[in-house]
Each structure stands twice: as structure tokens, then as C-alpha cells.
Amino acid sequence: MSLVVQKFGGTSVADGEKILSAARKAVRAHQNGHQVIMVVSAMGKNTDMLVQMASEISEAPPAREMDMLLSTGEQVSVALMAMAIDSLGYQAVSLTGSQIGIKTDSSHTKARIQHISTERILSLLDQGNIVIAAGFQGIDENLNITTLGRGGSDTTAVALAAVLQAEACEIYTDVDGVYTTDPRILPEARLIATVNYDEMLELASLGAGVMHSRSIEFGKKFNVAIRVRSSLSDAFGSLIIDQAQTRELPVSGAALTPDEARISIRDVPDVPGTIYQLFLRLAEAKVTVDMIVQNVSDDGTADISFTVPRDEAEETFQALAPVVQALGGRMGKTDPDVSKVSVVGMGMATQVGVANRMFRALANANVSMQMITTSEIKISALVRRDQALSALRTVHAEFGLDTGATDTTSFSYEPTPQTQIDAADVIDRLQKTGMESLVIDDIVLDDTQARVTLTGVPNEPGIAAAVFDRVATNGIFVDMIVQSYADDRNADISFTVPAEQFDASLDVATKIQQEFECDGLNYKSQIAKLTVSGIGLRSHTGVAVEMFKALNEANINVDMINTSEVRVNVVVDGVQGQAGLKCLREQFASAMR
Ligand code: ASP
Ligand code: MG
Numbered sequence: 001m002s003l004v005v006q007k008f009g010g011t012s013v014a015d016g017e018k019i020l021s022a023a024r025k026a027v028r029a030h031q032n033g034h035q036v037i038m039v040v041s042a043m044g045k046n047t048d049m050l051v052q053m054a055s056e057i058s059e060a061p062p063a064r065e066m067d068m069l070l071s072t073g074e075q076v077s078v079a080l081m082a083m084a085i086d087s088l089g090y091q092a093v094s095l096t097g098s099q100i101g102i103k104t105d106s107s108h109t110k111a112r113i114q115h116i117s118t119e120r121i122l123s124l125l126d127q128g129n130i131v132i133a134a135g136f137q138g139i140d141e142n143l144n145i146t147t148l149g150r151g152g153s154d155t156t157a158v159a160l161a162a163v164l165q166a167e168a169c170e171i172y173t174d175v176d177g178v179y180t181t182d183p184r185i186l187p188e189a190r191l192i193a194t195v196n197y198d199e200m201l202e203l204a205s206l207g208a209g210v211m212h213s214r215s216i217e218f219g220k221k222f223n224v225a226i227r228v229r230s231s232l233s234d235a236f237g238s239l240i241i242d243q244a245q246t247r248e249l250p251v252s253g254a255a256l257t258p259d260e261a262r263i264s265i266r267d268v269p270d271v272p273g274t275i276y277q278l279f280l281r282l283a284e285a286k287v288t289v290d291m292i293v294q295n296v297s298d299d300g301t302a303d304i305s306f307t308v309p310r311d312e313a314e315e316t317f318q319a320l321a322p323v324v325q326a327l328g329g330r331m332g333k334t335d336p337d338v339s340k341v342s343v344v345g346m347g348m349a350t351q352v353g354v355a356n357r358m359f360r361a362l363a364n365a366n367v368s369m370q371m372i373t374t375s376e377i378k379i380s381a382l383v384r385r386d387q388a389l390s391a392l393r394t395v396h397a398e399f400g401l402d403t404g405a406t407d408t409t410s411f412s413y414e415p416t417p418q419t420q421i422d423a424a425d426v427i428d429r430l431q432k433t434g435m436e437s438l439v440i441d442d443i444v445l446d447d448t449q450a451r452v453t454l455t456g457v458p459n460e461p462g463i464a465a466a467v468f469d470r471v472a473t474n475g476i477f478v479d480m481i482v483q484s485y486a487d488d489r490n491a492d493i494s495f496t497v498p499a500e501q502f503d504a505s506l507d508v509a510t511k512i513q514q515e516f517e518c519d520g521l522n523y524k525s526q527i528a529k530l531t532v533s534g535i536g537l538r539s540h541t542g543v544a545v546e547m548f549k550a551l552n553e554a555n556i557n558v559d560m561i562n563t564s565e566v567r568v569n570v571v572v573d574g575v576q577g578q579a580g581l582k583c584l585r586e587q588f589a590s591a592m593r
Helices: 016-031 046-057 063-087 119-126 153-163 197-205 213-222 272-284 310-326 355-364 385-398 417-433 463-473 499-515 542-553 574-587
Strands: 003-008 035-040 092-095 102-104 113-116 130-134 137-139 145-147 168-173 194-196 226-230 238-241 253-269 292-294 301-309 335-344 371-375 378-384 439-458 481-485 490-498 520-535 560-563 567-573
Touching: 003 016, 003 153, 016 035, 016 063, 016 130, 035 063, 035 119, 035 153, 046 063, 063 092, 063 130, 063 137, 063 145, 092 119, 113 153, 119 130, 130 153, 153 168, 153 213, 194 197, 197 213, 197 238, 197 253, 197 335, 213 226, 213 520, 253 272, 253 310, 253 385, 272 301, 272 310, 272 542, 292 371, 292 481, 292 560, 301 310, 301 481, 335 385, 355 378, 355 385, 355 463, 371 560, 378 385, 439 463, 439 499, 439 574, 463 490, 463 499, 490 499, 499 520, 520 542, 520 574, 542 567, 542 574, 567 574
Parallel strands: 003 035, 003 168, 035 130, 092 130, 102 137, 168 226, 194 238
Antiparallel strands: 102 113, 137 145, 226 238, 253 301, 253 335, 292 301, 335 378, 371 378, 371 481, 439 490, 439 520, 481 490, 520 567, 560 567
């Protein structure tokens, strides 16, 4: 008999009528021959209300007591849901996190799941019950109630689907599914029929608020097909799966991160320890660093810029200033009025000419880009906040996301028996080591590329587009692109290309340098790109720091960096590739899957 998990978010259980309507969905699945587990969130804005009540009593309520309080929201909903099912004439049993046996660590208000017992749920299902599980909560080894962090019911649902090897995990919510961009920002956004885990992780981290990021990490780790759909209709919704995109579009979604600030560090020594010391300090200060860009220096000093959430700009500046001073550098001007526009898509990993299309479209819309970073499946550009909305609309249209076919009726997902067996094996091992612990899939060295850097590029709209149009026209496949903001007038643009296209790239760059009157050109004919890939790289913020630490100890200098949800890439000198690979493998030995 097949088993399905149905999760209902707060808005889908906001009142008695909605609870009954959710109950009817579960009953229907039960009638269709499925065993059904419902995971429910607190009703409506209940959790917010509880948070508010706590804040009226104390400015800093103890985290343990916060969890005791917040977990009550879900306890109310599971009980009411069980009553609703009972009133429809079916058997139901509600369970709290501790009754199920969802074991977590003890980090209250942001606990991570370590283990889930399945016996009780399975025997209740076998007795013909619909099992109703409280989302968002667990219990630590001392029987303290814990919660998984706001929005954590998604994670409960996917985790249960994983350990029970459910056929489907359905997330019922108040939107129709995953959109090409936030429809509240751009009404022309369209529903996406299928989206890959990595794409969804990137989109979620960019603020596509549909799903708790950690639930997608779970889905990816355990190969759970997740369907996001509306609780108000029977529409198909969006399916989040492992499958590569079948659509021809290179880009699946676009996103705007409106409130960013750019922090700049100037003239720090371009030696191995610098980047490590800076990022160690940032990690200690718990700042969420986003786009990171380092200029390739020609005079032995480096400039580093990165973005942080706007409201963390001041504390970031304060935290870094002493370190930067001790290193002999200086803090550049912070710009608090910038936004990040990103496009995400599996398609771009294999197609030429995606980046330049984005840059060209922005140039035509007269938007100037202050910083650019790319990863395998994401391109982000930093723009002035007052140009952000038009920038988003421009790239969304450029990649056909406003008109793309979104056939949501014909797609069905059949997991192959093979993946189920693999998943069982992975689950078994992870149950032993902690379900949500950091998992590094792979550490790889790519020493087949070269780097070209243009320095002192006039910072006007259209330059990056011109450069990468030219590069694409010459059939050159660009991998990483980094554009940093040097000062108000100048930018540096670095990109990596296959070594066999190095000569051709250098020719193109030389012409561009003359034509656009750039200050300089530098290059390395052989670079090494070191990639740590895995799951949870973002929620386990220390990964980049650990990498810098290991590289520093091995005395290896970092030339370029880029980060995404599932990868951290660094570029070092080609001759140091093997040594870099070795030290990273040692550093992450215990986290390797
Ligand atoms: N009720 C919790 C919250 O609002 C968990 C959830 O809804 O996912 O954060
Ligand atoms: Mg939610």
C-alpha cells in the first residue's frame, strides 16, 4: 500500500472550515487506497501571536521556554484535525513531535533533526488510522521540546516522507506552486511545472518564500518528490524533483533580493591568510555574507567586496574594521542602497551565451551592474535599488519566463525502483549519523581552465554585455564570471574559460581592452578551480571559512571565490591544484558522505 504525506500550512488550517476541508483531502487520499500522514502547522498567525506574547513578557525569553510555548500552536492544530477526521467518519490519531520520536539536537528555536522513529506511525497506519503529526517540533535527548525554526513544518513533512519512503510529499499552501518569480512583485510571473532541487534551493535562498530551505535539502538528500500545491483547488501545482529540466529555457526563475548593502575592503595583502582572517571574523559576528567578489591584484594587494543584508551593514563594518586595519588595508565606502537580481536555471550549466544575454538585456534597459557573480546554475548582478524592479522585469522577460509554457497537467513522476533502494540505504546511514548534519558530496579539482582579467574597465551600462557578447560570438564557453566594483568609475572583470580556448580568449580580451580603454589585462593560462559541493552549505555557514582555513594552512592563495547553496568554488594557481585538493579532502574528511 502506498503512503503519502500531506502537509498543511498555517493558512490552510486557519479556521474550522479550512481544517475540515484539509481533512477531506486526507480522507479522499485514504479512500483512494493510500496510507495518509498529515503534517500540520499552527493555525493562521498563531505562532506570530505566541512570539508577540513572549515579547510582552520578556525582551530575551529563554530559548527553551520559547520552544515550549511555540510548540503549543501545532498541538492545537493536530488535535482539531483529528477531531475533524473523526467527524467525517474516519479514524485518526494525532501525535506531537515527541510522541512520534522526532529526535533533534538541543539548539532551541533552530534545532536540527537527528533521528525519527517510524514504529509508532507505521503501526497506527496499519490499524487504519490517518496519522496527524505536529510539524515544526521535536525533542532532544533530555526530553526538552525543541522547534526547527520558523517555517519548519515543511522540514518535518519532507523528513517524515523520507524516513517512511512515502510515494509523495504534498505541501498544501496558499499559493498555487512555485513561480518564475514572486507574483506579488511581478504579476506576469508564471507557475513552474517542475523544478529541480538545486534550482529550488537557489530560489528559496533568494527569497522565494514558498518552502523552508531545509526541507528542500532533505528532499534532495533522500530523493523525495515534493509537490507544492494550493489547498484551495485541485490544481496540479509544482513538482520539485531531481530530474534535469526538460524545458528548453536556460533559466527557470528570477529573483530580487531588494535590501542589500555592499561592503568594500581595499588594499589588503594578497596572501593566503587574509581571506581566512576576514571570513573568520564575519562568521564569528554571524553575518550572512552573500555575493563575494575579490579582485585579482597586480600590485600585491587585493580589494574584496561582498554584500550583506542591509540591516547588517553597520555591524559588519564595525566587526571588520579592526581586522582590516591590522592587515594594513582600509574599509571602502559602504553602499546601503543596492539590490541583487538573480536568474537561476539548470539549463545554463550547459549552454553558451546565457550571461551575456542577461547583461545585454540590462544594458538595453539602462541598468548598470555594480557587481556580478556566477555559479553553475545562477547569475547574480548587483544594481542600484531604484533600478531593481525594472531590472527584474527585464531579465524575467528576456528569458521568456513571462510567456514560457507551463504545462502542469501532463507531467507525472515515477520514481525508479533503483532510487528507492539507494534512498533506503542513505536514510539508514543518516539515521545513524544525524539526518540534518552537513553532508559533503564531493570535493573536486578542475585544472582544465584559464583565467582572463580586464582591469580598470569603464563602469558604464553595456560594458559587461559587450565583453561577453564578444566572448560568446567567438564560441568561447565561459564558466565563472566575477565583476567587482573598484570605484565609481572603474570595474574589474574576470572570467574563466577552457584552457584550449585561452589563446582565443586572450585575443578577444586584448581587442576589448584597446577598444574600451581598459587600464590593464592580466591572466593565468592555468588555474585550478576547487569545488566543495554538498547539502546544507548555506545553513552550515562555516564551510567557506573551513575552506579558507585549510587553504591558508597549506599556504595557498585564493584568486576568485563564488558561493551558492550547493557549492563553494575557489580558484587558485594551477600548480597548486593538487595540494589544494588534498588539504580540502583532509579538512572535510568527517563530513564526506
Ligand atoms: N508554525 C511554525 C511557524 O509559523 C512552523 C510552520 O508553520 O512551518 O513558523
Ligand atoms: Mg511555510
